[in-house]
Amino acid sequence: DCEFLGIVGRNGSGKSTLLKLLSKIYTPTKGDIEIDGSLVPFIELGVGFNPELTGRENVYLNGAMLGFSNQEMDAMYDDIVKFAELPEFMDQKLKNYSSGMQVRLAFSIAIRARGDILILDEVLAVGDAAFQKKCNDYFASLHGKQTVILVTHSMENVMAYCDRAILIEKGKIIEEGEPAKITEAYLKLFNLNS
Known part of the structure; x- marks a missing residue:
C-alpha cells in the first residue's frame, strides 16, 4: 500500500533524527526499527x-x-x-x-x-519557485505509486500530498492522523507555545 506520510514538528523536535534512524545513519539506543522494503533517503542532496x-x-x-x-x-x-x-x-x-x-x-x-520508500527531508524547498513547482509536480506524480515519507514545515505540502501525518514534539509522536487534524494540532502547538 503506497502512501504519503508527513512528519511535522518544530525545529529540534526530532524529525530529522527519526529520518536518520529510519535511514540507518543512526542506530537506535533502544528498540528496533523494521522496514518492509528498500529505502532511498533524500536527506542531504x-x-x-x-x-x-x-x-x-x-x-x-x-x-x-x-x-x-x-x-x-x-x-x-x-x-x-x-x-x-x-x-x-x-x-x-x-x-x-x-x-x-x-x-x-x-x-x-x-x-x-x-527503492520502495522515499524519505524526503525538506527537499521540496530546493531551488527557485519554478524549480520547486517542478519538484512538487514530480512528487505529486508518485502518489499511489510510491511510498513517501515527507518531513516538512510546510503544512500546505502536508495537506496537498499526504494521506496521513504525524506531529513530533521532544522526540515523541504527540498526534497522528489525517492531514487536516495534524495541521490543526501543529498550528495550535505554535499558538500556545511560541
Whole structure:
C-alpha cells in the first residue's frame, strides 16, 4: 500500500533524527526499527559531489554511488540534464555552479534512485519557485505509486500530498492522523507555545 506520510514538528523536535534512524545513519539506543522494503533517503542532496569535476562527471559519479552502471547513466543522462535545466553548464566544473544549480543537479540525479520508500527531508524547498513547482509536480506524480515519507514545515505540502501525518514534539509522536487534524494540532502547538 503506497502512501504519503508527513512528519511535522518544530525545529529540534526530532524529525530529522527519526529520518536518520529510519535511514540507518543512526542506530537506535533502544528498540528496533523494521522496514518492509528498500529505502532511498533524500536527506542531504549533493553528498559526494566533487567541485573539481564537471557537472557531467558528477552525474556519473553520483549515479555510481546510487548503484547505477555507466550504461544505465548513459540512458538517463539526457533526462537528468533536462530536469535540472542545465544543458549549457554540464561541461563546466561544479565549483563554478551556483548553490541553486548544484541542488537542481543533485535533485535531478537523486530522483532516479531505486527503492520502495522515499524519505524526503525538506527537499521540496530546493531551488527557485519554478524549480520547486517542478519538484512538487514530480512528487505529486508518485502518489499511489510510491511510498513517501515527507518531513516538512510546510503544512500546505502536508495537506496537498499526504494521506496521513504525524506531529513530533521532544522526540515523541504527540498526534497522528489525517492531514487536516495534524495541521490543526501543529498550528495550535505554535499558538500556545511560541
